[in-house]
Amino acid sequence: MYGGGNTFEGIKTDSVAQEDPQKLAAFEARIARGEKIEPTDWMPQLYRKQLIRMIEQHAHSEIIGALPEGTWITRAPGFKRKMSLMAKVQDEVGHGQLLYSAAETLGKSREEMIDDLISGKSKYSNIFNYPTFTWADCCFISWLVDAGAIVNQLANAKGSYGPYCRALDRICAEESFHLKYGHHCVIYLAAGSPKQRAMFQEALNRWWPPMMHFFGPSDKISVHTEVLMKWKVKMGTNDDMRNQFLDMYVPKILELGFTIPDPKLKKNPDTGRWDYTEPDWDEFKRVINGDGPCNKERLEVRRIAEERGKWVREALKTSKTAYVTPLA
Amino acid sequence: MKSLDPRVNRLPVPGTPGKITPKIPLDQFGSYEVFVQPKEGKPFQHEGIVHAPNLEMAFVLAKEAFTRRFTCVSLYVTDTRDVFVSPLTDADKNAYDMISDEGVKGNDSYEIYHLAKRGKQHVHAGVVTAGSPEEAMWKARQTLNTKQVFNIWAVKTSNIRKTGEGETILWDTLPEKKFRDAADYKGGDKLKEFLERNKS
Ligand SMILES: [Fe+2]
Ligand SMILES: [Fe+2]
Ligand SMILES: [Fe+2]
Numbered sequence: 443m444y445g446g447g448n449t450f451e452g453i454k455t456d457s458v459a460q461e462d463p464q465k466l467a468a469f470e471a472r473i474a475r476g477e478k479i480e481p482t483d484w485m486p487q488l489y490r491k492q493l494i495r496m497i498e499q500h501a502h503s504e505i506i507g508a509l510p511e512g513t514w515i516t517r518a519p520g521f522k523r524k525m526s527l528m529a530k531v532q533d534e535v536g537h538g539q540l541l542y543s544a545a546e547t548l549g550k551s552r553e554e555m556i557d558d559l560i561s562g563k564s565k566y567s568n569i570f571n572y573p574t575f576t577w578a579d580c581c582f583i584s585w586l587v588d589a590g591a592i593v594n595q596l597a598n599a600k601g602s603y604g605p606y607c608r609a610l611d612r613i614c615a616e617e618s619f620h621l622k623y624g625h626h627c628v629i630y631l632a633a634g635s636p637k638q639r640a641m642f643q644e645a646l647n648r649w650w651p652p653m654m655h656f657f658g659p660s661d662k663i664s665v666h667t668e669v670l671m672k673w674k675v676k677m678g679t680n681d682d683m684r685n686q687f688l689d690m691y692v693p694k695i696l697e698l699g700f701t702i703p704d705p706k707l708k709k710n711p712d713t714g715r716w717d718y719t720e721p722d723w724d725e726f727k728r729v730i731n732g733d734g735p736c737n738k739e740r741l742e743v744r745r746i747a748e749e750r751g752k753w754v755r756e757a758l759k760t761s762k763t764a765y766v767t768p769l770a
Numbered sequence: 771m772k773s774l775d776p777r778v779n780r781l782p783v784p785g786t787p788g789k790i791t792p793k794i795p796l797d798q799f800g801s802y803e804v805f806v807q808p809k810e811g812k813p814f815q816h817e818g819i820v821h822a823p824n825l826e827m828a829f830v831l832a833k834e835a836f837t838r839r840f841t842c843v844s845l846y847v848t849d850t851r852d853v854f855v856s857p858l859t860d861a862d863k864n865a866y867d868m869i870s871d872e873g874v875k876g877n878d879s880y881e882i883y884h885l886a887k888r889g890k891q892h893v894h895a896g897v898v899t900a901g902s903p904e905e906a907m908w909k910a911r912q913t914l915n916t917k918q919v920f921n922i923w924a925v926k927t928s929n930i931r932k933t934g935e936g937e938t939i940l941w942d943t944l945p946e947k948k949f950r951d952a953a954d955y956k957g958g959d960k961l962k963e964f965l966e967r968n969k970s
Contacts, residue, residue, distance in 0.1 A: 472860070478889030480921075482858050513775040525949040532838065539835050543819045552821065553798045560790050573774050604889045609818070616839050622955040629957040633964035697961075699968060739773050742787055749784040755797055758823035763800025766850050768819040769923075770892065 458669060461486045473674055478604035481547040481770065492675050494548045497606055501541035502559045502566035506740050508534040510570055514580040526623055530584065533616045540612060544605040547768050560745045568726060569652045571734030578631060578645035585624025586691060590656050592617045593687045602674035605770055632698035647703045654721040657684040688716040801850040802828035806836055807843050816892040825931045833940060839950055842941055844933040852929040854903030856922035865919050866911045876901020878926055882910045885921035892923055
């Protein structure tokens with residue numbers, strides 16, 4: 443899972459002007475025909491760079507996203523929920539693996555990506571910097587954060603880079619399980635005791651603001667964004683994704699009798715789009731830059747895992763194998 | 771570090787927070803390509819990669835990474851360096867038209883994979899006997915259906931770690947794992963009952 447609003451690097455647009463015009467035209471024609479780009483095809487530097495960044499952020503989000511849910515495995519209510527949640531978290535880590543592989547085909551090694559995550563150089567979805575206080579928080583993630591991720595992932599699966607699309611096809615298939623599981627969990631809380639209902643309502647109140655942040659701030663339509671859209675790297679604006687999410691899930695939340703903590707939230711009949719209180723983008727920026735409730739813990743847990751696994755990797759190391767760039 | 775998760779609070783803290791201890795060279799494992807057979811009678815297709823210290827571990831990791839939620843009847847892995855790759859073509863250019871060299875002749879068995887559609891997976895196309903990947907592709911051109919392919923892979927059969935006979939039981943327990951099954955999360959009845967109850 444991951445949020446849109448990828449922080450694309452502000453590369454000077456003249457970097458595109460430096461590319462071979464003939465090759466660039468052939469590349470753009472291929473994308474316009476709806477064909478995919480494969481790792482050995484010629485591609486502009488900007489395309490490569492932004493894709494690495496986007497796929498890498500997505501991979502990190504899967505890995506870090508497993509932490510706030512994973513913490514509830516031992517405390518999930520009942521054996522069945524424990525098994526289900528464990529399987530779901532394993533899926534998320536698996537998604538990270540698939541995505542790292544896709545990014546590797548573009549020339550950045552997995553080790554570099556993991557190092558950049560731990561050192562804070564690479565970002566991941568902001569929403570995972572918030573804590574899961576209760577079981578209901580965990581259910582909110584399983585159902586609604588995954589739902590948001592699916593909106594993004596389905597859009598990106600229609601993008602132009604072959605290895606990323608193939609990874610996303612597998613991921614989306616698994617996410618549909620997560621959505622069913624998450625909805626199931628929340629239905630049971632909704633249909634449960636007043637205490638269970640209150641527990642989910644509180645979780646909803648806590649998670650709504652980060653959920654609105656999840657899709658990123660409104661895009662400033664720049665030449666840069668236009669190029670990324672033309673190249674099918676970015677598949678829709680952040681506002682489009684947010685609207686799609688609200689369209690699909692607000693009715694489902696209300697159906698269960700919960701209240702969404704935003705008095706301004708309603709669909710505007712004139713525009714066909716949702717009106718809402720503008721999310722607090724200062725908080726978003728503050729958290730993404732490291733000052734959220736759990737940023738330090740998330741990265742420390744990753745770093746400790748890396749350090750503690752070191753002796754295993756060293757014990758298994760052999761000169762008979764070699765790291766090479768994956769084929770497809 | 772103070773966490774809501776007691777397990778995190780118990781973690782030992784090696785090294786320096788925020789810093790990675792420099793790694794030894796070769797800390798990265800090798801790359802292995804993973805092929806999955808989705809159903810009995812269907813051809814194997816390429817699914818992705820795993821990194822592993824050897825072929826055997828690659829097989830185990832591939833089983834975890836690629837065959838959890840899906841029906842899968844067989845799996846195999848091979849070192850990425852053992853895959854011989856043809857040029858990638860497009861439009862109406864056939865990758866087989868780029869194969870001009872017959873290479874070294876011999877009697878080894880080679881597996882051939884085709885990319886029939888750009889953006890899709892490489893799918894197993896057949897087996898040929900040859901002495902080199904070049905000859906394998908040359909022969910594949912004569913014996914396999916090679917109408918329009920965009921990319922060809924050739925792998926020596928002996929370099930592939932296949933699922934052995936008796937190992938397919940790895941996937942036999944999957945149907946018993948109900949928590950991996952979407953059918954186990956039907957909330958419809960519970961939801962209906964809840965909505966009825968709310969109406970009255
Ligand atoms: Fe998720
Ligand atoms: Fe995921
Ligand atoms: Fe998920």
